[in-house]
Amino acid sequence: MAEYKSEFMRVMRERGFIHQCTDESGLDAKLADGKTAGYIGFDCTASSLHIGSLIQIMVLRWLQKTGHKPIILLGGATTKIGDPSGKDESRPPLSDEVIEKNKAGIRRNFSQFGLGDCTFVDNAEWISKLSAIDLLETAENFSVNRMLKFDSVQIRLEREHHLSLKEFLYLAIQAYDFVELKKRYDCSLQIGGSDQWGNIVSGVELNRKIQPEYNPSDENLEKEYEKSKPYKTKHELYGLTTPLITTTDGGKMGKTATGAVWLNPEMLSPYDYWQFWRNTDDKDVERFVKLFTELELDKIKEIMAGNINEAKKILATEATTLCRGKDEALKAQESAKKTFEEGQLGESLPVLNIREALQKAGSINTSSLVHMAFGVSMSEARRLIVGKGIKINDKTVENDVQHTLEDFNDGPKKLSSGKKKHRIVKV
Numbered sequence: 001m002a003e004y005k006s007e008f009m010r011v012m013r014e015r016g017f018i019h020q021c022t023d024e025s026g027l028d029a030k031l032a033d034g035k036t037a038g039y040i041g042f043d044c045t046a047s048s049l050h051i052g053s054l055i056q057i058m059v060l061r062w063l064q065k066t067g068h069k070p071i072i073l074l075g076g077a078t079t080k081i082g083d084p085s086g087k088d089e090s091r092p093p094l095s096d097e098v099i100e101k102n103k104a105g106i107r108r109n110f111s112q113f114g115l116g117d118c119t120f121v122d123n124a125e126w127i128s129k130l131s132a133i134d135l136l137e138t139a140e141n142f143s144v145n146r147m148l149k150f151d152s153v154q155i156r157l158e159r160e161h162h163l164s165l166k167e168f169l170y171l172a173i174q175a176y177d178f179v180e181l182k183k184r185y186d187c188s189l190q191i192g193g194s195d196q197w198g199n200i201v202s203g204v205e206l207n208r209k210i211q212p213e214y215n216p217s218d219e220n221l222e223k224e225y226e227k228s229k230p231y232k233t234k235h236e237l238y239g240l241t242t243p244l245i246t247t248t249d250g251g252k253m254g255k256t257a258t259g260a261v262w263l264n265p266e267m268l269s270p271y272d273y274w275q276f277w278r279n280t281d282d283k284d285v286e287r288f289v290k291l292f293t294e295l296e297l298d299k300i301k302e303i304m305a306g307n308i309n310e311a312k313k314i315l316a317t318e319a320t321t322l323c324r325g326k327d328e329a330l331k332a333q334e335s336a337k338k339t340f341e342e343g344q345l346g347e348s349l350p351v352l353n354i355r356e357a358l359q360k361a362g363s364i365n366t367s368s369l370v371h372m373a374f375g376v377s378m379s380e381a382r383r384l385i386v387g388k389g390i391k392i393n394d395k396t397v398e399n400d401v402q403h404t405l406e407d408f409n410d411g412p413k414k415l416s417s418g419k420k421k422h423r424i425v426k427v
Contacts, residue, residue, distance in 0.1 A: 004028050005028055005029065005031075005032035006028050006029075006031035006032040006066070007066040007067075008031050008062060008063060008066040008068060009024070009027065009028045009031060011062050011066065012059070012062070012240075014290075014297060015290040015291060015297075016243070016287060016290055016291055017055070017058075017059055017062075017242050017243075017291065018240065018241075018242070018243075019194045019197075019241045019242055019243040019244075020194065020197055020239075020240070020241045021238070021239065021240045021241075022200075022201060022204055022238050022239040022240075023236065023238055026236055026238065027189065027238040027240065030188060030189075030236070030238065031066075031068065035067060035068055035069060036068045036069065036188055036189060037068070037069040037070075037071055037119075037181075037185050037186060037187040037188060037189070038063055038068060038069070038070060038071065038187065038188070038189030038190070038191055038240075039070070039071035039072070039073050039121075039178075039181055039185075039187050039189070039190055039191070040056050040059065040060060040070075040071075040072065040073070040190075040191045040192060041073040041074075041075055041078070041123070041174065041177060041190075041192070042056075042072065042073065042074055042075065042106060043075040043078050043079040044074055044075060044076065044079045044094075044099050044102035044103045044106055045079060045094070045102065046102060046105075047101055047102050047104075047105035047106075047264065047267075048105050048106065048108075048109060048262045048263055048264030048267050049106055049109045049262075049263050050260040050261050050262050050263060051253060051260075051261045051263065051276075052245075052252070052253055052260070053263075054253075054263070054292060055193070055242050055243075055245055055253075055291060055292075056191070056192070056193065056242065057109075057110070057113050057115070058291060058292060059191055059242060060072065060110075060113075060115055060118070061113060061114065061115065061294070063191075064115065064118070065294075069119065069185075070115065070118045070119070071118065071119045071120075071121060071181060071185060071187055072110060072115070072118050072119070072120050072121070073120075073121050073122070073123055073177060073181070074103050074106060074107070074120060074121070074122050074123075075122075075123055076099055076100075076103065076122040076123060076124030076125075077122075077123045077124040077127035077128060077173070078123055078127070078170065078173055078174065078177075079094060079099050079102075080093070080094065080099070081167065081169070081170050081173060082167050082170065103122070105264060107120065108264070109263045109264065112263065112323055112324070112325075113322060113323065119185065121181070121184075121185075123173075123177050123180070126176075126177075126180045127173060127176070127177075130176075135169075135172075138172060138176055138206075138210075139169065139172050141205075141206055141209045141210065142171070142172050142175075142202065142206075147168070147171060150171070150198040170199075171198060171199050171202050172202070172206075174196075174199045174200075174202070174203060175199065175202040175203040175205075175206040176203075176206065177203065178190050178200075178203030178204070178206065178207060178237070179203070179206055179207055179210065182207055182237065188236070188237050188238060189237070189238045189239075189240065190203055190204070190237075190238075190239050190240075191239075191240045191241070191242070192239075192241055192242070193241060193242055193244060194241045194242065194243055194244045195244065196241060197239075197241050200239035200240075200241065201239055203237075203239070204237045204238065204239050207237050208237075245291070247280075247281060247284055248281045248283040248284050261273065261276050263323055265324055265328075269350040270320060270324045270328040270329070270331065270332045271331075271332045271335055271336070271350055272350060273319075273320055273323060273324060273332070274316045274317065274319075274320045274329060274332035274333060274336065275316070275332070275336065275420065275421075276316075277292075277312070277315050277316035277319045277320065278312050278313060278315075278316040278336065279312075279420055280312055280315060280316075282308050285304070285308060285311050285312055285315060286300065286304050286311075288315055288319075289303065289304075289311070289314070289315050289318070292315070292318075292319045292322075293314075293315065293318035293319055293322070294318075294322070295314075295318060313333065313336075316329075316332075316333070316336075317329045317330070317332075317333050320332055350373075350423050350424070351412075351423070351424045351425075351426060352369070352372055352373045352415070352423050352424070352425045352426075353426055353427065354369070354372070354403075354425060354426075354427055355405075355426075355427040357372075358403075358404065358405050358427060359405075362404065363402040363403060363404045364402065364403050365400050365401065365402050365403070366381075366385060366390065366392075366397050366399075366400050366401055366403070367381040367382045367385060367400045368381070369403070369415055369425060370384060370385070370390055370415070370417060373415050373417075373423040373425065374417050374421055374423070376417075382400060384417060385397055385399070385400050389417060389418055390415070390416065390417055391414075391415075391416040392413050392414070392415055392416075393413050393414050394414065394416070405427055408425075408426065408427045412424045412425060412426035413425045413426075
C-alpha cells in the first residue's frame with residue numbers, strides 16, 4: 001500500500017512484523033488519528049514465556065513506544081480450555097493454583113521488557129460469569145461449516161487426533177474476549193501470531209454482528225445501552241497477525257535440542273540466553289536484528305555491512321539487554337569472550353554445583369554430569385562421550401569416568417559439550 005500515516009504501522013512493515021491484516025489502510029488511519037488500544041492474549045500454561053512469544057512482546061513494546069495503549073490479556077479461563085491451533089493433542093488440565101502461579105511468572109516477564117505498567121486483564125473475569133445459555137447464544141453467531149475449515153481443526157481431523165468440544169469452542173471464547181475488551185477498554189485492535197488469524201477474524205466479525213449502532217444523542221437508546229450493555233462502535237475493529245518465525249533450517253523459533261529458550265532468568269541463565277542469539281545462523285541475523293532489537297534501521301544496515309560474527313554478538317547483546325538488562329548482557333558477552341577467545345573460565349557461565357550429589361554418592365560419572373549440566377538424556381550423554389563431544393577443561397573426555405570430591409581440590413572445572421555449550425562444575 002501507499003506510505004503509512006501512522007508510525008506504528010510504518011515500524012511494523014519496515015521491520016517485518018506484518019503477516020496479515022484485516023484492513024491495513026483502515027487500521028493505519030485509526031492509529032494516525034489518535035491513541036489506540038490494542039491487545040494480545042497469552043494463555044498461562046507455564047511459569048514463564050519463551051522466545052516463541054518474543055515477537056508479540058516486541059509488538060507490544062512498539063505499540064507503547066509509538067504512543068498507543070497495549071493491553072495484555074492473561075487467559076485465566078482460556079488456559080483451562082486449550083487452543084488447538086498448531087497442536088496435535090489436547091492441553092493437560094491445570095489447577096487454579098498452578099494457573100495463578102503461571103500468571104505471576106508471566107507478568108514478571110513483561111516487567112523484564114519494560115511492560116509492567118501496561119493494562120493487564122484476565123478473561124476469567126467475564127468467561128467464568130457466562131452461563132451455558134449465554135455461551136450458546138453467542139455461539140449461534142459462528143458457522144460450524146466454516147470452523148471445520150480452519151487449519152487448527154483440519155489438522156486434528158486429518159490426523160484423526162481427538163478434538164474435544166471444549167477445544168472446538170476455543171475460537172468462540174477468544175472472539176468473545178475481543179467483544180469484552182471493546183466494551184471495557186474501547187480496544188479496537190487484536191494482534192496475534194499467524195496461527196491465530198481465524199480466531200482474530202472471528203472476533204472482529206462477532207463484534208460486528210452483536211454490537212448495535214450507538215448514538216449518544218438518543219436518550220432512549222442511551223437507557224437501552226445501560227440496560228443491555230451493548231458495545232460502542234465508533235470505529236471499526238481490526239486484526240493484525242505476525243509471521244511464524246522459523247529459522248533458516250525450518251526449525252521453530254525458541255525450540256532447541258535441550259528445550260525451550262525461557263525468558264525467566266531462573267529457568268535459563270543470561271549467558272545461555274546470550275549464547276542462543278550468538279549462535280544464530282548467518283542467514284537469519286539481519287531479520288532477527290530487525291525483529292528482536294530496537295536498533296535504528298540505518299544502524300542495522302551498517303552492522304550488516306561488516307563482519308557477520310560481530311553482527312551476531314551485537315544481536316546477542318541487544319536482545320539480552322532487552323530481556324535481562326544491560327549489566328547481565330555485558331557479563332554474558334564478557335564470559336563468552338573469555339571462554340571462546342581467551343580460553344578462560346567466564347565468570348557468568350552457568351554453574352552446576354555437585355557437592356551434595358558427591359557427598360551422597362561418593363562419586364559421580366561424566367555422563368551424569370553431562371545429563372545434569374545440559375539437560376540431555378543419559379543415553380544422549382553417553383553417546384556424546386563416545387563421539388568425543390565432551391571436554392573437561394578443554395581436554396576431550398575419552399571414557400565415562402568417575403569423579404570424586406578430591407578431583408576438585410584444584411578448583412572448578414569447565415565442562416563443554418561441543419564448541420558452544422559450556423558449564424562450570426564446582427563443589
